[in-house]
Amino acid sequence: MIVLKATQENILSVLQSVAGIVERRHTLPILANVLLRKTGTSIQVTTSDLEIQIRTTAELGGDTGSFTTSIGARKLIDILRTMPADQTVSLESSQSKVVVKGGKSKFTLQTMAAEDFPLVQESANFGPAFSVPQKTLKSLLGQVSFAMAVHDIRYYLNGILFVAEGKQLSLVATDGHRLAYASATLDVDVPKQEVILPRKTVVELQRLLSDNDGAIEMQFANNQAKFVFDGMEFVTKLVEGKFPDYNRVIPKNHKNSVTLGRAALLATLQRTAILTSDKFKGVRLNLDPGSLRVASNNAEQEEANDELDIDYNGDSIEIGFNVTYLIDALANMTQEMVKLELSDGNSSALFTIPDNTHFKYVVMPMRI
Numbered sequence: 001m002i003v004l005k006a007t008q009e010n011i012l013s014v015l016q017s018v019a020g021i022v023e024r025r026h027t028l029p030i031l032a033n034v035l036l037r038k039t040g041t042s043i044q045v046t047t048s049d050l051e052i053q054i055r056t057t058a059e060l061g062g063d064t065g066s067f068t069t070s071i072g073a074r075k076l077i078d079i080l081r082t083m084p085a086d087q088t089v090s091l092e093s094s095q096s097k098v099v100v101k102g103g104k105s106k107f108t109l110q111t112m113a114a115e116d117f118p119l120v121q122e123s124a125n126f127g128p129a130f131s132v133p134q135k136t137l138k139s140l141l142g143q144v145s146f147a148m149a150v151h152d153i154r155y156y157l158n159g160i161l162f163v164a165e166g167k168q169l170s171l172v173a174t175d176g177h178r179l180a181y182a183s184a185t186l187d188v189d190v191p192k193q194e195v196i197l198p199r200k201t202v203v204e205l206q207r208l209l210s211d212n213d214g215a216i217e218m219q220f221a222n223n224q225a226k227f228v229f230d231g232m233e234f235v236t237k238l239v240e241g242k243f244p245d246y247n248r249v250i251p252k253n254h255k256n257s258v259t260l261g262r263a264a265l266l267a268t269l270q271r272t273a274i275l276t277s278d279k280f281k282g283v284r285l286n287l288d289p290g291s292l293r294v295a296s297n298n299a300e301q302e303e304a305n306d307e308l309d310i311d312y313n314g315d316s317i318e319i320g321f322n323v324t325y326l327i328d329a330l331a332n333m334t335q336e337m338v339k340l341e342l343s344d345g346n347s348s349a350l351f352t353i354p355d356n357t358h359f360k361y362v363v364m365p366m367r368i
Contacts, residue, residue: 001063001065001067001092001093002061002063002090002091003036003038003043003062003063003067003069003091003092003098004038004043004060004062004090004091005060005061005062005088005089005090005091006088007085007086007087007088007089008080008084008085008086008087008088008089008102009086010058010060011060011080011089011091012077014045014056014058014060015034015045015073015076015077015080016077017054017208017232018045018046018047018054018055018056018232019034019047019074019077020054020204020207020208021047021048021049021052021054021204022034022047022049022073022074023049024074026049028050028118029112030070030112030116030117030118031048031049031118032072032073033070033071033072033073033112033117034046034047034070034071034072034073035047035048035068035069035070035114035117035119036067036068036069036070036071036114037067037068038067038068039066040064040065040066041059041061041064042057042058042059043057043058043060043062044057045057045058046117046119047073048117048118048119048120049200050118050120051120051198051200051236051237052120052200052201052204052234052235052236052237053119053120053234053235053236054204054232054233054234054235055232055233055234056231056232056233057231058231062090062091067093069093069098069111069112069113069114070111070112070113070114070116071098071109071110071111071112075109076109079107080100080102083102083103083105087102087103089101089102090102096110096111097109097110097111098111120237122226122235123221123222123223123224125221125222126219126220126221126226127190127191127193127219127220128190128191129217129218129219130164130186130188130190130217130218131187131215131217131218132169132184132186132215132216132218133212133213133214133215133216134210134211134212134213134214134215134216134229134230135209135210135211135212135213136184137205137209137216138205138206138209138210138211139182140169140182140183140184141160141171141202141205141206141209142206142332143180143182143333143359144160144171144172144173144180144182145160145173145202145203145206146173146180146328146329146332147173147174147175147178147179147180147328147329147361148160148173148174148175148202149174149175149176150175152175154176154241155239155241156196156239156240156241156242156243157175157176157243158198158199158239159173159196159197159198159199159201159202159239160172160196160197160202161173161194161195161196161246162193162194162195162197162220162225163192163193163194164192164193164218164220165190165191165192165193166186166189166190166192167185167186167187167188167189168183168184168185168186169183169184169185169186170182170183171183172243172246174244174246174249177322177325177363177364178325178329178361178362178363178364179246179249179250179360179361179362180329180360180361180362181250181359181360181361181362182358183357183359184358193220194243195220195225195238196238196239196243197225197236197238197239198236198237198238198239201225204234205227205234208229208230208232208234209229210230214229214230215229216228216229217229220238222238223237223240224236224237224238225238249348249362250350250360251341251343251347251348251350251362254341254342254343254347254350255314255315256287256312256314256315256317256341256342256343257314257339257340257341257342258292258310258311258312258314258339258340259311259337259338259339259340259354260308260310260311260337260338260340261336261337262335262336262337262338263336264308265292265308265330265338266327266330268294268306268308269283269294269323269326269327269330270327271304271306272294272295272296272305272306272323273296273323273324273327275296275297275298275303275304276296276297276298276323281322281323281324282296282320282321282366282368283295283296283320283321283368284296284318284319284320284368285317285318285319285320285321286316286317286318287312287314287315287316287317287319287342288312288316289312289314289316290309290310290311290312290313291307291308291309291310291312292307292308292310292312293305293306293307294306294307294308296323315344317342317344317345318345319342319345319346319349319365320345320365320366320367320368321349321363321365321366322363325363326363329351329361329363330351333353333359335353335356337354338351338352338353338354339353339354345365346365347365348362348363348364348365349362349365350362
């Protein structure tokens, strides 16, 4: 049976959309495979890593009928990548193998039984579905994902908190040293739901979401989240645990504030960062009426000093930061101006966007 027959470009884009979660090495060999389920003229393509499952359905030609199998995802993608984009490629079943043909090339691949493929058991009690434009969710993820922890023993920090309530969707990420918050307005009222999406899910969503107005539909259960967009169904386990109370972390009523150009501040920090140590990424900021000085040094006794003219007439403040934390936030913003609020040299600093309550970034100072 000819399972599918289409251009390399079409087949490859379908496979790549689901293959991001496939691990090359896994304790269960079948999890390196992609599950193909042919029904009539449609083919359903599914991948899983036991915690995340991605499924999409496509029309990729071939014979009509029913057929299921599972084949090595990476191997199939690697083969397709070597072929021209406009070449017609076919996949044919042959006993317990499949044959991939394109031009004069022919590859015979081993399969594994489809019934052995471990599908994620979907929750029976998803909450109400709600939608946002894909570009909105992609933008929110981009504004906070850099602040997620990596391999923290406080496992609930290795992900992003999603809070849907009323007509607002808020995303929060923190690694204990900094916290990023971003929110967007929903078209519909939703009951309050709080879930923590794991890091791998966040990375995969960022890869798959497009910058268009097409909607992504979301549903949350106690231990799962489900996203439907562009003909794809994305189901993921959630991180269990209690996320820190982010409202208590975001400082209120700082008495000193300055609004300055984001690009100019970012360039100053990037220059100064060159002379920080690899282990110690500290920079010193001196805020005085009319000027912001940024300085760094390293173990070789090298120094960097830079200065920005600013419109500021508050207290003189000297404060140290991990420069990476500042660069991460500024590099992931697109606005021209940024507002920095401080109370003194020992308290956390708050970065916001002027006249915009939808983004907040808190960063703890460091001793220098």
